[in-house]
Amino acid sequence: VPFGQYTRDIIGKYQDDGNEGYVDAFMKNVVSEVDAVDKIKPVLVLGEADGSIVYKSDISKADRKDITLIEIPDKYNVIASYPYGILKANADKDAVKAFEAFLTGDKGTAVLKEYGFDVA
Known part of the structure; x- marks a missing residue:
């Protein structure tokens, strides 16, 4: 799934910006990886995960009553086209x-x- 690679690219950029060891620390907190992005939102809405990196477009206005979006700074973000x-x-x-x-x-x-x- 490209999304998994996007996530790795994001955390790699953050680590390369002077945050040594961040990738390993991040990955130690990953409890599940899904094979499709649409499987992430239900887990978040049900409170079964503390957080996840998601496509902003997958979180509807209605979902935002249960999910707080935190924008990834441009210098770390990967833009899917x-x-x-x-x-x-x-x-x-x-x-x-x-x-x-x-x-x-x-x-x-x-x-x-x-x-x-x-x-x-």
């Missing part, structure tokens, strides 16, 4: 153009931001 693709063989070119216009327009970016995605 989600490109969109358009198939060349798509038969409905007008629908594709309309969808792309929506995604990149004000309404589409507002929806993405509402669900926790940072839009470039």
